[in-house]
Every structure is written in C-alpha cells, then in structure tokens.
Amino acid sequence: MAPHGGQRPRLREVIAQTCALVAPRQCPCGQEGTWLCAHCATLLEAAPRRVESSCDALQVLAAARVHKEHHAGLTLPAGVDHRSLLPVLALGEYGGNLQRMVLAWKNGGMLHLGARIAPALAPAVAQLAAAADVPVPGLVPVPSRRSVRLRRGEDHTAELVRAIERTGTGQALLLRARPTTAQDGQGARQRRARRIHLAGGRARAAGRRSQPVIIVDDVVTTGATLRGMHDALSTAGMQVLGAVVVAAARLPPSPSGPDAAA
Ligand SMILES: [Zn+2]
Numbered sequence: 001m002a003p004h005g006g007q008r009p010r011l012r013e014v015i016a017q018t019c020a021l022v023a024p025r026q027c028p029c030g031q032e033g034t035w036l037c038a039h040c041a042t043l044l045e046a047a048p049r050r051v052e053s054s055c056d057a058l059q060v061l062a063a064a065r066v067h068k069e070h071h072a073g074l075t076l077p078a079g080v081d082h083r084s085l086l087p088v089l090a091l092g093e094y095g096g097n098l099q100r101m102v103l104a105w106k107n108g109g110m111l112h113l114g115a116r117i118a119p120a121l122a123p124a125v126a127q128l129a130a131a132a133d134v135p136v137p138g139l140v141p142v143p144s145r146r147s148v149r150l151r152r153g154e155d156h157t158a159e160l161v162r163a164i165e166r167t168g169t170g171q172a173l174l175l176r177a178r179p180t181t182a183q184d185g186q187g188a189r190q191r192r193a194r195r196i197h198l199a200g201g202r203a204r205a206a207g208r209r210s211q212p213v214i215i216v217d218d219v220v221t222t223g224a225t226l227r228g229m230h231d232a233l234s235t236a237g238m239q240v241l242g243a244v245v246v247a248a249a250r251l252p253p254s255p256s257g258p259d260a261a262a
Contacts, residue, residue, distance in 0.1 A: 028104035028113070029097045036101075036116055043098050044116060046091045048124035051248035052084035055223030060085050085223075086215075086230055087131075087242035089124035094219050094247035102218055102246055106156045114156060118163030121216070121244050125169040128214050128242040137241055138173035138206060138213040139164055142229050143196060161216050173213060176200035177232065179225075194228035198236050207237025215243040222249075 027037040052058050062083040069076045092098050105113040129137045141157035158174055165172040180195045206213070215229050226243045233240050 028100040028108070028110065035110075035112065040097050040101055041116070043092060043101065044120035046120075048089035048091060048121075048127060048244070049248075049251065050087060051090045051220065051245075051251055052086065052088040052223070054248065054250040054252045055084070055088065055220055055226070057227050058085045058088070058223035059083070085227060086240055087128060088220055088223070088226065088245060088248070089127065089242065090220065090245045090248040090251075091120055091124075092247055093251045094221075094249045098247050106218055111156060111159060114160045114163050117246055118160055119167055121160075121164055121246070122167040122169045124244040125164060125214055128244065129169065129212075132212060132239075132241045134212040134241065137170050138211050138238070139170040139216050140173050140175060140177075140213050140229070140233065142215060142217040142225055143177040143179055157216060157218060160218075164216065170214060173202070173206060173211070175203045175206070177203075177229070179228070194224045196225075196228040196232040198232045203236050210237055210239050212239045212241050214241050217243065217245045218247070220245045220248050 024032075025035055026032050027034050027040055029037060029040050031037040031039075059082040061080055063081040065076055065078050065080075067078050094102065101113060101117075104110040105117065125137070125139065129135070139161045141155070141161045144155050144157055158172075161170075161172045161174070164170055176199045178197055178199075180197050213233055215226055215233070217226065220226060220243070226245075230240050230243075
C-alpha cells in the first residue's frame with residue numbers, strides 16, 4: 001500500500017499531463033515548455049536577404065547580343081543577360097528549424113506563430129518601402145489554395161499581413177485574388193508564371209491610385225507564384241515594390257551579387 005502522502009505527487013502529475021494535453025507548449029523544433037525556444041527565436045532575428053537571383057521564374061531577359069559588343073570601354077560577350085523581375089527579401093533558407101517553424105505555422109495549427117513571424121518581416125517591408133520612398137505600402141498576401149477549403153480567418157498569409165500591419169510598416173490590402181486552374185496542361189513557359197486572377201472594387205481602386213504594394217508569402221521556391229502575383233497587380237495598375245517571404249528554397253550562392261550565379 002502506498003503511503004497517503006504519495007498520492008499528492010501522483011495527482012500533480014496527472015494534472016500536469018492533463019494541462020499538457022490541453023495546451024502542449026512545444027516549439028516546432030521539439031523543445032518542450034515553450035511556443036518558440038530561444039534558438040528558434042534567433043532565426044527570426046536574421047537580417048533580411050535578397051534571394052530573387054536564385055528564383056528561376058523571376059528571371060527576365062534584359063538584353064540579347066548576337067555578337068560581341070563594345071560599350072564605354074567594356075566588352076560584352078555574345079549571349080543574353082537576365083535581370084530579376086522584382087526584389088525578394090527572405091529571413092533565411094527553407095530548411096531545418098526555420099522550415100519546421102513555417103510548417104507548424106501554416107499546416108500544424110500553430111497560427112499564433114504568425115504573431116512572432118510578422119515583426120521579423122517588418123524590417124524587410126521597411127527596407128523595400130524606403131528604397132521606393134514610400135511611407136506606408138500596401139501589403140498583399142498571395143492567395144492560398146487551402147484558404148478556399150478552410151474557414152475564413154484561417155488563411156495564414158492574410159493573417160500574417162494583418163499582423164505586419166500592426167507593426168506600422170505597411171497597410172493590409174486584402175484583395176480578392178485566386179489562382180486560375182488548368183495549370184497541368186500548360187507548357188514550361190506558361191508555368192513560369194502562375195496566373196492569378198484579381199477581382200473586386202478594392203483591387204480596381206488600388207489600381208486607379210497606382211498604389212505601391214509589397215507581396216507577402218510564406219516560402220518562395222521558383223518564384224512562379226510571386227511572378228503571377230506581380231503580373232496581376234501590375235496589370236491592375238498597382239506599383240509592385242517587391243516581395244517579402246519568410247524563407248527561400250534556395251539562397252543565392254553569395255550575398256555579394258547576382259553575378260555569382262554565373
Ligand atoms: Zn525551437
């Protein structure tokens with residue numbers, strides 16, 4: 001028979017386990033007892049990095065030379081030059097604990113992580129806005145396919161944009177945007193830009209006043225979605241300053257410049 005006093009630690013253990021079931025505090029990296037451990041929090045303190053040069057779908061033809069050319073003392077070889085369609089800033093590479101954090105936030109029911117991610121993206125928004133001399137740009141989330149199936153309010157990129165707005169660096173501009181379907185039968189050329197359809201009076205009004213906007217997304221891979229969004233917003237008349245994402249599938253080989261990729 002256990003002594004009477006032995007019941008109390010057991011009871012405490014049961015209570016602790018029950019509470020853990022109700023609110024299992026755990027960092028996406030696995031550390032228990034916290035929603036975001038100190039190590040993962042430092043991932044959000046990273047200075048934003050330019051990543052557009054490693055996004056294939058964002059490269060556009062800038063110049064083409066059939067023969068070698070000479071300009072102002074420089075010799076340009078025959079070939080083509082590419083430039084990136086728009087600047088894209090990311091906090092880091094999509095891998096390891098940053099990837100776990102993004103997945104827990106967008107798929108794992110940990111929407112509250114958006115409140116930690118938003119302030120981390122605010123400097124990137126401010127950087128793009130300052131480069132264009134725009135005080136408060138509009139923040140446009142990419143349309144999420146999942147959001148069609150989920151309840152309103154569970155669209156994580158729209159929530160993120162609202163949370164960034166609370167930092168004062170931008171203004172949420174939630175447009176009725178949806179990706180067009182019928183991607184599968186298209187050739188590689190068309191797939192480079194995911195076509196996105198904008199609708200509604202808010203988009204038309206923002207277009208009429210040439211509203212400066214920044215696109216917000218979770219992860220950039222090829223950049224096809226950002227390109228589709230850029231094209232839709234530009235066609236509507238808005239001025240796209242760039243895009244801000246949490247993570248990029250690939251980082252440029254060196255921060256020194258896009259030429260490093262050659
Ligand atoms: Zn962690």
